[in-house]
Amino acid sequence: MGVNEGNSPGHPYVLEIWPPGHYSPIHVHSNSYGIIRVLHGKISTKLYSHFNVNHQIPFVTQLFEKDDVTWLSPGLNQIHKVANPTSSLCITIQAYHYGHDDQDHYEYFDYITNNGKNISHFDPKSDMDYVQFKKLIKKEWVAYGNRP
Template identity: 30%
Template structure:
């Protein structure tokens, strides 16, 4: 999963990429990175006037996953439930990440720090469990609302207005890989909250770290 492939080109995927001093491959995946940055434009994120979540979802849907185009960002670590690998910082307006999910593992139940997330399955499948917000009483359990499994090429959207969720790789043998656009990048800056499934009690996670940045393991 950590293999790298490069194709020389002088066209950067974003201002951030042009500053890293290495050419960005000219393929459909990196064209998607460029398109996302163009959609976000001079805005401050998806909440800004003129930015439509459906346009971002369509851009991700239109991309057909080709593993060698994104494999340079896909670092697996079976000692963790998943890895968070930074692809692009969206000119400061977003974080675009590739997440690699260990077989049978899941994220904790979490919020999105008042950010929006568009997720595309690049490889395998992922099951999302969507929860309602827990009540203020600490002993009130988080209620399960729905469970949906998304297959390769499918795209979904999540925000705090929809509740909380947990993502799981249902496969016992194969890693799954997903592409996530977070805008604005609040969780990386300020952290987020995770929730106990039985009590609903929340815990603040101060910062969501990256396992790799721009194809380089940290």
């Protein structure tokens, strides 16, 4: 959500929908600041002390539930893996921003590939803008008969 103005890795606001069993790879957030709130469901976060293919053991795992909030800042909580370990949908909203003194923006999130042997990067781009998303959800809601 929002426009990438160059002061965050990708869009500054992200609404993520985590189907049951879905997860991210181990990744790092480009030394940005961030705040994450669980809007619905539960999400698990594993934190890592090193971003290295030879060190993939988390030092802590935390389960966040609806209305829980967590954060990251340069040097803290940057390296993590996120997963929805439940049988229900999880939705999070996230906001990211580089620090005022950070003039060397790295626009990518580096991650460890699923085979655990390589480091790669991706450009965090939105799947669709908020207006498109809202129209699609409304269409599905109407087609479903407005049932929960």
